[in-house]
């Protein structure tokens with residue numbers, strides 16, 4: 001049984017959630033209110049010293065940071081895993097790409113533009129820069145996905161999940177997706193994979209962090 005500390009909303013939190021759901025693995029989700037500062041509260045930092053969500057705690061009590069890193073133990077032994085050393089290296093290559101070229105730009109543009117617009121006021125220049133950098137990353141992804149059904153090899157897997165987390169909500173960051181037809185088709189294919197659940201499903205069965213134990 002895994003415990004996932006996450007906020008329903010961020011693509012980073014959705015990645016392990018989607019993988020756990022698609023594999024039918026036991027999961028208890030604790031909802032952390034990042035806007036209220038819960039991901040920086042002493043009680044949370046005792047679990048994850050670097051702060052922030054998501055945090056995945058394995059059955060033996062090991063805490064894991066890094067949404068893409070979480071996909072490895074969750075996927076191990078399943079058909080979602082890249083099979084050989086080269087494929088694993090390629091998977092890591094795309095996960096690092098996601099954390100450098102996509103997530104740091106799509107995430108804040110979506111957060112300040114769509115999710116919490118009152119915090120985005122006065123940040124128009126930054127927003128434009130995030131959108132431009134996000135679009136530049138998506139152009140590289142578009143070139144990779146042209147002529148492919150999935151990110152790597154012939155099978156949907158953890159690399160697709162890592163990339164999907166933010167790419168499927170790039171429109172919510174007000175990034176124009178019209179120049180990226182291969183990405184749009186791939187998003188549709190991911191949404192048809194067995195056991196797929198949308199990001200909105202994260203709110204359904206979550207236990208609020210504030211109710212899990214005593215107040216700080």
Ligand SMILES: N[C@@H](CCC(=O)N[C@@H](CS)C(=O)NCC(=O)O)C(=O)O
Pocket residue numbers: 010011012013034039040051052053054065066067068099107
């Ligand atoms: N690289 C990390 C990024 C984690 C991250 O930036 N988390 C954000 C939400 S997406 C957060 O918790 N922000 C609030 C905070 O750090 O207090 C990952 O992939 O998990």
